[in-house]
Amino acid sequence: MRRIIAVFTMLLVFVTTGLCPRLPCCARSAWALSVDEEQEIGREFMTQIKGYFSFLEDDFANRYLNGLGRYLLAQVDTQPFPFNFYIIKDPTLNAFAAPGGQIFVFSGLIGALDQVDELAAVICHEIGHVTARHLAQRIEQNKKIGLITMAGILAGALLGGTAAEALIAGSMAAGIQAQLHYSREDERQADQLGYKYMSGSGFDPRGMESTLQKIAKGNWLGSDKIPAYLLTHPSGPERMANLEALLSGYKGHSLSPEAEQFRKVYPLFRTVVMAYSIDHAQAERMFRADLEKDPASPLPQVGLGILALEKRDYPKAIGLMEKALEDGKDYRLPLLTYLGQAYQLSGRDQDAVRTLKESLAEMGENSTALYYLGLSYENLGQYTQSAEIFERLAVSPSARDDVYYHLGIGYGRLNRLAEAHYNFGIYFNRLNQIGKARFHFEKAQELSAGNSALAQKIGLLLQELEKVERH
Template sequence: MVRAVFLIVLCLLSIRSIADDLPDLGNAANAVLSPQQEYELGASVMKELKSALAISNDVITTEYIHALGYRLLATQSQSQPNYQFFIVKDKTINAFALPGGFVAVNTGLILATEAESELAGVLAHEIGHVQQKHIARMYAHAGRLRLSTIAGMIASIIIATQSPQAAQGALAATLAGSQQALINFTRDHEKEADYVGIQTLAKAGFDPMGMPTFFHRMYQDTRYHGNHVPEYLMTHPLTEARMVAAQSRAKQFPYKQITDSLQYHLIHARVTLYQFPSPREASNHFAKVLARGNYRNRLGIIYGYALALIEEGKPSAAKPYLDELLAAIPDQPLFHLAYAQMEMGLGERDMALEHLATTLKNHPKNYTLTLTYADWLLRCGKTTDAISFLQKQVAIKSNRHEFWHLLSQAQARAKQPLKSHLAQAQYLKLTGDYLGALTQLRLAKKITPLSVQDAKQIEAELKIVEKLQPTKS
């Protein structure tokens, strides 16, 4: 199903012929889709993808990708949409972008990278697709497409929910006769995204060769694996000319050695851990890697091994490795979080909460620590403390939907139905589920007794959410 959806999405990215030079984005693309329409289109597709794909809910990994993406975006002078970076739990090597700033990376692609600049290169490339408004430009060209072609794409998406093989077959049949044109359009888009991405890489302080190096390794892999072509090359056509152009572009920037961040190695280890069917298989893998000594970063491997042991139900065995990590870098929040997880695994709940609270005082802006602490308060039955803590968080970070979701759960547990419905409405609104948010607000409206102030608040929220619903066109 994942591959079918990717093919459909990338075909939509590919149906617009473009010139060799970068376009004037103030012309046709903007005339077809406004920034709000782009967001609505991307959000609509995202809603479907969330039900079709296994979107990762690992906050630590998602926050890293988010931070990496925004480090790249910080180099841009033009105004940017509010990008959302997310991870798909899939071993295939792929990534894709949607209009409105939605960018996805497969876990398989993260593991295929050998340096942080390579991973940043993929993100920079996908950001290039969004910035160059490739889907908007496809719409500008849509008048030249047969209606049956567009209808076939939609039908293929529906078929994908039932049969991946049938979906691919339907899509192939739909596009028969114009396949070469699609390939040409895609190649132009890829060159464009390379051009923008490499420049972004260099400005953000990464090695601009990260992008062409990753491409080259994928290209070489196709030679050794015969017919097995990585999905990234299937959805991002790579020709020798494109690869040479990317290398030439990257070499225009002065060479400087870039060291990977520790965070990159820790995230690489986390993703590796969750790729295994069981924690035992993961711990065996990390133990073998440590024994052989063939790793790029020892701390990353130890971190992965300790987490695997905790997941396996062996927190005591993880302790010496966590001690080694904290001895090496005493102020690393992820090491303290893992240590608190070990304490929780030993049944020392109060000690784990205290450890996490202390770490949070030293890193008050760390979102992962904050969310974990709130979640643990709730799990440990400290409902009143959880509500108090979460109310402070939503007052500071009102756009973080996870806080609203936890607050709704805590308030429901405390038998505060009105507040619970209102908090859940905020959560659903922030995740783009406007119908769900309206349902929660209407349920809140039915609660009795209802004060005049509460009634006014609900009515105001109803009007806001109703206006947020996508326009029909």
């Protein structure tokens, strides 16, 4: 009966509005927002929310979340675009999918979830919204107002709170915002897809129910306010009943090796997120209380070690991370990076090189380990090695500005002056110090005789500087 009612509801929407929801298995409807348009809105959306939120930049935490997301995406038949997963440093219980395959999870929600199965449930639900193109359907209805304007309105609709007040102004925007929220039918379909992805991945889909129950309590922050997740993902007895019906057919099965590894490392991931996201005094009290309960646990030591790194108390950070390594064999590889970072920042560059090389040999590409390894090589006067590492980092779109500064240092010490000035120019250009950038690019151009490829790149950058200076 429920299935008949759901089908009837979808047909009624089609008849009364002329719109037909696009299901993942259906052919693309004539009116649906194009993938390119959705990605354009997604890029503008990212620009909007970066003005209001801080993103967690920790390499291990982001690798874990994106690795988990990619593992879950293996269950998706058709992916309309590449997916990316981000952690927002905010205590709100919230997560959402933005246009273009961008999925955001708030640190407050991660702190509330005890098991990786619960986090996987949230991610699978959001993937379900993306693959069903729910936002694309609603954006299409209002596309005439402009994609950039829509990105701001959409950001307010999904974020709520003070960010929404800043991003949404005027009765037209408020009216459109109301149309952008997910419907009960959207939630039903996202839950069905989430259940499918969870079951296929080897995680326990009952995490869908326990997660929703935790969020529905809404008391994690000591507030009577409705959690943001429930404002954008409507819940209620009907949705819980639908979930119970889905889960009633679950018989259970063994975890895959990949899912088992994600489950094993999840407590460390959660600890790292909390250490970087919670107020330092509150986090220290929490980790010390955990350490008193279980002095042999490596997790509170890692949390306290990260806090010590943040406070630049490097000897203390080293002691805590070394102890955590002794007690936490399951977390060895990520802990090597934190320990190597502490060694480098404390001036123990030989120890940093040994530790970070071990981490990279076993863990693979790791931008944090590479960055601090490059700094240690530079401090030790091994400029060929440092330049090689910073070149590897420079190819990333998210490369730190000072990567180019350290490349300039390395090439300068190697007497490769054209490349040194070229990288100093990029560094100052990224800092918007146009005069200094022009000086270094012009010096690089003078010194680049015989290197036509470098001279061509410098010429293009100088042309871009001229455009900036004219405006």
